Each structure stands twice: as structure tokens, then as C-alpha cells.
Amino acid sequence: MQTPFSPLDDAPGPRVIQSSRIAAILKLLEARSSLSIAELAARFDCSEETIRRDIRQLEQTGRVLKVHGGVRMPDADFEAPYRLRFREQADAKQQIGRAAAELVEPGMTLLIDSGTTSFWLVRALARVPDLTIVTNSIEVASEVLGRPKQRLFLAGGIINHDYRAAFGPEAIAYCGGFIPDLTIFSMGAIDVERGFLDFEPDEATFKRALIESARRIVVLADSTKFGRKGTTRVAGFGDVADLVTDAPPPHPFVTAAAATGMAVHVARPASAAEAQPL
Amino acid sequence: MQTPFSPLDDAPGPRVIQSSRIAAILKLLEARSSLSIAELAARFDCSEETIRRDIRQLEQTGRVLKVHGGVRMPDADFEAPYRLRFREQADAKQQIGRAAAELVEPGMTLLIDSGTTSFWLVRALARVPDLTIVTNSIEVASEVLGRPKQRLFLAGGIINHDYRAAFGPEAIAYCGGFIPDLTIFSMGAIDVERGFLDFEPDEATFKRALIESARRIVVLADSTKFGRKGTTRVAGFGDVADLVTDAPPPHPFVTAAAATGMAVHVARPASAAEAQPL
DNA sequence: CCATAAAACCACAAAATGTCACACGAGCGT
DNA sequence: ACGCTCGTGTGACATTTTGTGGTTTTATGG
Numbered sequence: 001m002q003t004p005f006s007p008l009d010d011a012p013g014p015r016v017i018q019s020s021r022i023a024a025i026l027k028l029l030e031a032r033s034s035l036s037i038a039e040l041a042a043r044f045d046c047s048e049e050t051i052r053r054d055i056r057q058l059e060q061t062g063r064v065l066k067v068h069g070g071v072r073m074p075d076a077d078f079e080a081p082y083r084l085r086f087r088e089q090a091d092a093k094q095q096i097g098r099a100a101a102e103l104v105e106p107g108m109t110l111l112i113d114s115g116t117t118s119f120w121l122v123r124a125l126a127r128v129p130d131l132t133i134v135t136n137s138i139e140v141a142s143e144v145l146g147r148p149k150q151r152l153f154l155a156g157g158i159i160n161h162d163y164r165a166a167f168g169p170e171a172i173a174y175c176g177g178f179i180p181d182l183t184i185f186s187m188g189a190i191d192v193e194r195g196f197l198d199f200e201p202d203e204a205t206f207k208r209a210l211i212e213s214a215r216r217i218v219v220l221a222d223s224t225k226f227g228r229k230g231t232t233r234v235a236g237f238g239d240v241a242d243l244v245t246d247a248p249p250p251h252p253f254v255t256a257a258a259a260t261g262m263a264v265h266v267a268r269p270a271s272a273a274e275a276q277p278l
Numbered sequence: 279m280q281t282p283f284s285p286l287d288d289a290p291g292p293r294v295i296q297s298s299r300i301a302a303i304l305k306l307l308e309a310r311s312s313l314s315i316a317e318l319a320a321r322f323d324c325s326e327e328t329i330r331r332d333i334r335q336l337e338q339t340g341r342v343l344k345v346h347g348g349v350r351m352p353d354a355d356f357e358a359p360y361r362l363r364f365r366e367q368a369d370a371k372q373q374i375g376r377a378a379a380e381l382v383e384p385g386m387t388l389l390i391d392s393g394t395t396s397f398w399l400v401r402a403l404a405r406v407p408d409l410t411i412v413t414n415s416i417e418v419a420s421e422v423l424g425r426p427k428q429r430l431f432l433a434g435g436i437i438n439h440d441y442r443a444a445f446g447p448e449a450i451a452y453c454g455g456f457i458p459d460l461t462i463f464s465m466g467a468i469d470v471e472r473g474f475l476d477f478e479p480d481e482a483t484f485k486r487a488l489i490e491s492a493r494r495i496v497v498l499a500d501s502t503k504f505g506r507k508g509t510t511r512v513a514g515f516g517d518v519a520d521l522v523t524d525a526p527p528p529h530p531f532v533t534a535a536a537a538t539g540m541a542v543h544v545a546r547p548a549s550a551a552e553a554q555p556l
Numbered sequence: 557c558c559a560t561a562a563a564a565c566c567a568c569a570a571a572a573t574g575t576c577a578c579a580c581g582a583g584c585g586t
Numbered sequence: 587a588c589g590c591t592c593g594t595g596t597g598a599c600a601t602t603t604t605g606t607g608g609t610t611t612t613a614t615g616g
Contacts, residue, residue, distance in 0.1 A: 030405065034298050037573080047595055052574070068602065069573065072298070138423065138432070141416050145442055146358045154416070154444060156434030156452055164423055166432060174434055174448065315563080325605055330564070346612065347563065 021046075022054050025071070029064060034072035092222040092246040092267075097121040099267035100184065100220055100244040106130050108181040112140055113207060114165030115186020117220040119143060125150075134178050136206065137165040153178070160202065167202035172209045183214035187221045189230035192252045195237050196221075197230025204232035216241045223247035237262050299324075300332050303349070307342060309368040311361070312350035359440040360417075364394045370500040370524040370545075375399040377545035378462065378498055378522040384408050386459040390418055391485065392443030393464020395498040397421065403428075412456050414484065415443040431456070438480065445480035450487045461492035465499045467508035470530045473515050474499075475508025482510035494519045501525035515540050 021044055028035060028043075037055075041048040055071050058064045065074045097120030104110065107130045112118050114137035122143045125131060129149040135141055136155040144152045155175050157168035165171075185207055189197040196219060198204040211217065217240045226249050237260040243249075244265045249257070257264050299322055306313060306321075315333075319326040333349050336342045343352045375398030382388065385408045390396050392415035400421045403409060407427040413419055414433040422430045433452040435444035443449075463485055467475040474497060476482040489495065495518045504527050515538040521527075522543045527535070535542050 033405070048573085049575090049596080050594060053593085067298075070298075136434075138416060138419050141437065142420060145416065145437070145439060146360075148439060152437040152439070154432075154434040154437050156414075156432040156444070156449070159419065159423070159430040159432050161423060161426060161430070166434070170452065171434070326563090327565090327606080328604055331604085 022058060025051075025054060025058065026063065029071065029073055034067070034070055036070040039070075089222045089224060092224075093117045093120045093220075095246050095267040095269060096220050096222060096244050097124045099265055100218060101125050101128070103182065103218060103242060103244075103265075104128055104131070108132070109178065110134065111175060111178060111180035111183045111210065111214070113137065113185045114140065114163050114203070115220065117186040117222065118184060121184060121220060134175055134180060135165075136167065136171045136175060137163075139164050160200070163200065163203060165203075167200075167206040172206055175206075175210055176213050179213065179215060182216055182218050183210060184218045184220065185234070187219050187225060187234065189228035190221055190225050190249075190253065191227070191230065192256055194233055196233075196235045196240065197228075198232050198234050199230055201232050204234050207234045211235055211239055218242045218244065220244050223249070226250055226253055236260075300336060303329075303332060303336065304341065307349065307351055309365065309372070311365060312345070312348055314348040317348075360394070360442050364397070366394075367500045367502060370502075371395045371398045371498075372401075373524050373545040373547060374498050374500060374522050375402045377543055378496060379403050379406070381460065381496060381520060381522075381543075382406055382409070386410070387456065388412065389453060389456060389458035389461045389488065389492070391415065391463045392418065392441050392481070393498065395464040395500065396462060399462060399498060412453055412458060413443075414445065414449045414453060415441075417442050438478070441478065441481060443481075445478075445484040450484055453484075453488055454491050457491065457493065460494055460496050461488060462496045462498065463512070465497050465503060465512065467506035468499055468503050468527075468531065469505070469508065470534055472511055474513045474518065475506075475510060476512050477509050479510050482512050485512045489513055489517055496520045496522065498522050501527070504528055504531055514538070 024044070025035070025040060028040075037048050037051050040051045044051070055064065055066055058071070059066045062074070064071045093116060096117055100121045101124035104125060106128055109132040112122060112133060112135045114135070116139075118135075118137065119139050122133070122140050125133075126147065131150040132153070133140070133144050133150055134153040134155070135144075136157075138154075138159065141152060141154045144150055153174075155166055155171035157166035157170040159166055185196075187196045188199045191197055198207070211234075217235070219235075219240050219242070221243065223246050225245075237256050240262050242263045242265060243257065244267065246267045248254070248266055249264065254264065302322075303313070303318060306318075315326050315329050318329045322329070333342065333344055336349070337344045340352070342349045371394060374395055378399045379402035382403060384406055387410040388403075390400060390411060390413045392413070394417075396415065397417050400411070400418050403411075404425065409428040410431070411418070411422050411428055412431040412433070413422075414435075416432075416437065419430060419432045422428055431452075433444055433449035435446035435448040437444055463474075465474045466477045469475055476485070489512075495513070497513075497518050497520070499521065501524050503523075515534050518540050520541045520543060521535065522545065524545045526532070526544055527542065532542065
């Protein structure tokens with residue numbers, strides 16, 4: 001039951017100076033993920049404006065999120081790196097996903113990695129029957145769940161929270177046991193000289209290991225990836241059979257692709273009718 | 279005036295600010311596939327128009343579907359078996375999850391299975407720091423994602439769509455490699471003579487294998503499970519250290535529990551103070 | 557098909573919250 | 587003492603959110 005008094009009844013003390021008050025707010029937020037300004041002002045016996053000033057400071061350090069009427073923890077959903085990447089270029093990724101889906105035939109076995117573009121491909125595959133989908137991504141797996149016509153194999157291990165996927169040796173070994181018709185990767189960057197690059201070393205290790213057993217590799221990358229700098233090398237152009245993107249690549253990439261026989265598929269803009277939200 | 283026994287009378291709190299109200303609606307929708315505007319307005323003690331505005335926001339992000347008279351989950355048409363089980367006794371399961379969370383200390387390693395009651399435990403563990411969570415359930419894993427203070431290990435293999443989890447030999451081997459402080463199982467049925475039972479043979483095999491390496495086994499079961507008939511035997515009363523449920527069990531079960539030293543914890547109904555949205 | 561009630565929508569006013577500028581007073585070093 | 591900074595409170599003003607009364611749309615039953 002709710003007492004009429006403040007629910008925060010652990011020892012305010014008569015005088016609380018700013019630094020300790022800010023620390024106290026943070027501590028309270030650990031217990032209750034959101035607090036109202038009025039509540040805090042009563043709790044510390046100071047004006048609401050003072051609380052707001054404290055919160056402005058906390059917000060600048062990125063530790064809390066200011067909302068109308070109070071504060072709350074920067075909750076996973078909105079600040080997580082994965083969600084941020086998910087929103088970047090979402091339209092382009094959706095188009096790419098649909099275009100890549102045209103490479104898939106019923107009955108195929110697909111190995112799909114954890115990129116956000118890969119997720120859109122999986123969504124586009126909702127109505128393709130008799131697929132076998134192998135993935136290391138929790139997001140991809142969640143999307144496939146409840147499609148009784150598609151078999152789902154998930155690689156486990158320690159989960160990387162940022163990528164929502166497993167990249168460890170167990171995941172590599174498990175995925176390596178399949179012989180997929182298509183091995184589908186999202187890539188973080190494409191370099192004319194060095195080929196396909198990534199940012200997360202574990203992810204790159206995972207992909208490199210699976211290139212060995214791949215029959216045909218498909219790479220999904222939106223047009224912002226061309227010329228971007230990566231930190232680890234994943235594959236050369238020669239390794240990849242198909243590249244699906246949303247805009248014609250710059251010329252150096254086209255010639256490099258032609259030299260190695262890599263097919264480049266450019267997705268058409270989505271027809272307005274079928275645009276599907278999140 | 280609130281109806282005395284509204285199914286939603288946990289935790290309006292004194293003032294509910296907009297952002298937390300929107301988050302709360304989302305959470306409520308997980309337990310009850312559809313909600314009416316009038317119900318929500320009463321629940322949050324605000325006008326129906328305000329609820330409609332919240333819902334319009336939620337609809338724009340594609341997270342819910344607006345229907346005449348209320349909201350519902352986007353995928354509610356195809357009620358998958360998992361979702362159906364999830365909604366049965368959702369309130370009781372939520373209470374059990376909260377009660378079981380009191381057995382957990384910061385720093386522990388937990389092995390958590392794929393039952394819907396287990397999911398509510400994981401949700402109740404949102405703010406416990408430094409946990410290591412091992413699971414074979416995609417739903418549990420999704421819930422843990424984005425909690426940087428908790429390490430997540432996911433067991434893979436072929437996924438059972440109905441249970442949204444992996445039960446195969448890879449999952450057994452992987453989970454068997456851990457020595458968890460608590461091994462937490464949801465159970466499908468409890469029989470005075472035969473102990474804890476289940477319906478899905480694969481799930482039962484998975485649990486039986488993990489009983490070997492368990493240090494302390496905790497079983498979560500709502501009160502409808504007592505006396506229900508199962509199809510496969512999972513564990514005897516002697517194997518289980520703690521049983522968490524939502525109502526005092528019938529007498530034969532109490533004596534059986536006492537005979538084997540199994541502790542029985544009965545969850546209190548949710549107190550309004552602690553149900554904290556988002 | 558129409559009649560009717562419920563629900564949704566819209567626009568505007570009221571309430572709540574946020575922001576900003578300025579004043580006051582305590583601490584502090586020259 | 588003086589001037590300075592810093593934290594705080596106060597009040598005017600801007601912004602956001604909420605409630606209300608109206609009209610329009612939808613669902614439903616005859």
C-alpha cells in the first residue's frame with residue numbers, strides 16, 4: 001500500500017549539499033528506475049528548480065535520461081547501441097532485406113548473422129516455406145519464432161549485449177556444422193583495397209571462421225558502408241558471391257566487384273504500399 | 279472510483295508521468311493481449327483521451343495495434359501456444375516471479391529454464407547487479423539483453439517453436455558446463471505420488487539432465503499445477519530445495535514437502551508500492 | 557439500408573512542467 | 587572589507603501535457 005508520504009523515507013537529513021544530493025538521486029534511481037521531480041524535491045526539501053538543475057548535470061554525463069515530469073534510467077530499449085544502429089538507415093536496410101529475399105528459394109538452408117540488415121531480410125522471408133535458418137542472433141531468432149514452416153537453429157554461448165548475439169567458439173563450432181545454401185552477412189564497412197571490414201573483433205572472427213564452410217556468401221550493406229573505415233578484415237571481394245545494397249556503389253567498387261566476379265544487386269526503393277513499420 | 283477487483287490493480291502510484299505510463303501500457307499488453315481504453319483510463323486515473331494519445335504514440339512506433347475500443351499486440355491473431363500459456367495465470371506467475379527473486383543475491387549464477395513463470399522471475403531480477411544468467415530460452419535471453427550488469431549465456435541448438443527454447447543435446451551439454459548457485463525450473467504439473475512432471479518429453483529430458491549438476495533446485499509453479507496430470511517425470515520432491523507458488527498447496531503436498539525437507543514459499547499478492555513500470 | 561450508441565478525433569482551454577533571468581546569501585581568497 | 591564564485595530560491599514566461607466539449611467516424615442491431 002502507498003503511504004501518503006513520500007515513498008523514499010531513508011534519512012534525508014536537514015541539510016543536503018548538491019554533490020551528495022546528486023549521488024543520492026543516482027542511488028535512488030538504481031532502486032526505482034524512474035522518479036518524479038516533485039517527489040525528489042519533497043524528499044530533499046528543496047525547490048523543484050534545484051532538482052532540475054541536478055538532473056541537467058546528470059543528463060550531461062549521460063547517466064540518466066530526463067523525461068517530462070521526472071528522470072529515468074537510460075533504459076536499454078532506447079539507448080542501447082543495437083537499437084541505435086537499428087534506426088540508422090532503417091529504410092535502406094528494409095529495401096535491402098527485401099531485395100536479398102529474392103535470392104532465397106523455398107527449401108533452402110540459410111546461415112544468417114547478427115547484423116541489423118540481416119534482421120530485415122529475415123522479416124522479408126516471413127512467407128517463404130520450408131526454410132532452415134541457422135543464426136547466432138537473438139533478434140533474428142525472435143523474428144523466426146512462430147513460423148511453423150521454418151526450422152530454426154540457434155547458436156549459443158556468451159551473449160554480446162551490444163550485438164545481441166553469440167560470437168564465441170561454441171557459436172562458431174555450432175554454425176560450422178551446417179552446410180548452408182546461402183551464408184548471409186551484414187558488413188560494417190567496405191574498402192576498395194581491403195574488402196569487407198567490421199568493427200567488433202569477435203564478430204569478425206565468427207564470420208571469418210564461417211567463410212570456410214560457406215557454399216555461397218551474400219553480403220548485405222547499405223550505401224553508407226562504402227569507403228567507411230573498419231578495424232578488422234573479414235573477407236575479400238573474391239570470397240563473396242553477391243552484394244546487396246540500396247544504391248549503385250562508387251566506381252572503384254564496381255570495377256573491383258567485376259574483377260572478382262561478385263554480383264552487385266541494387267534494391268529498388270520500397271513501393272509505398274508495402275512499407276511495414278518496425 | 280476503481281472497481282474493487284480490477285485485474286489491473288497493481289501499482290498506479292501517486293502520480294504517473296507520461297513516459298512511465300506508456301511503458302506501463304506496453305508491459306501490461308504482454309500479460310493481457312488486449313486492453314480497453316476505459317480500463318486503462320481507470321487504471322491510471324486519467325481521461326480516456328490521454329490514453330488514446332499514448333496509444334497513438336505507441337502505434338506510430340509500430341509496437342502495438344490500435345483497435346476500436348482499445349489496443350492489442352500486433353501478433354495477437356495467431357496466438358502461438360507459448361503466448362497462450364504466457365497469459366494463463368499471468369498475475370499469479372508475476373507474483374511468483376517476484377517472490378522467487380527474493381532468493382537471489384547479487385553476484386549469483388542462475389540457470390533458468392524456458393517456462394513462462396521463469397520469465398517473470400527474470401523480469402523481477404532487472405535491478406539485481408552482477409548476475410550471471412544461463413538459459414536455454416530465447417524469451418529469457420531477450421529480457422536480459424540490455425542489462426549491462428548481468429552476463430548472459432544462451433544455450434543453442436534446434437529451437438522448439440512452442441517453447442521458444444532449445445532442449446537438444448547441445449543445450450544440455452552447454453548448460454551442464456556451469457555450476458549455478460540456483461537452478462530454476464518451471465514445472466507443468468505436480469503429483470503427490472510422482473513428484474514434478476512435465477508435458478514435453480524433450481523439455482523433461484533437458485531438466486532431468488541438469489538436476490545432476492545442480493547445487494540447489496528451485497521450482498516455480500502456480501497453484502493450478504497441483505494435482506494436474508503430466509506425461510513425463512522430471513524430479514522427486516527430494517531433489518528440490520525450494521518450491522515457490524502463489525497459494526498454499528493442498529494438504530497432501532504440504533506433508534510430502536515436509537517429509538523431504540523441501541521449503542514451500544507462498545507469494546504474497548502484489549503490493550501496490552513495488553510494481554514499478556519500466 | 558438506416559438508426560443509434562459507442563468510440564475516435566479535433567480544437568481549444570486549463571493545468572502542469574520546464575526554462576530562463578535575476579537576486580540573495582554563504583564561503584573564500586586577495 | 588571587498589569582490590568573486592557558487593549554490594539556491596523566486597517569479598515571469600515558454601512549452602508540454604491533459605481535460606473537455608464538440609463533431610465525425612465506426613460498430614452493431616433492427
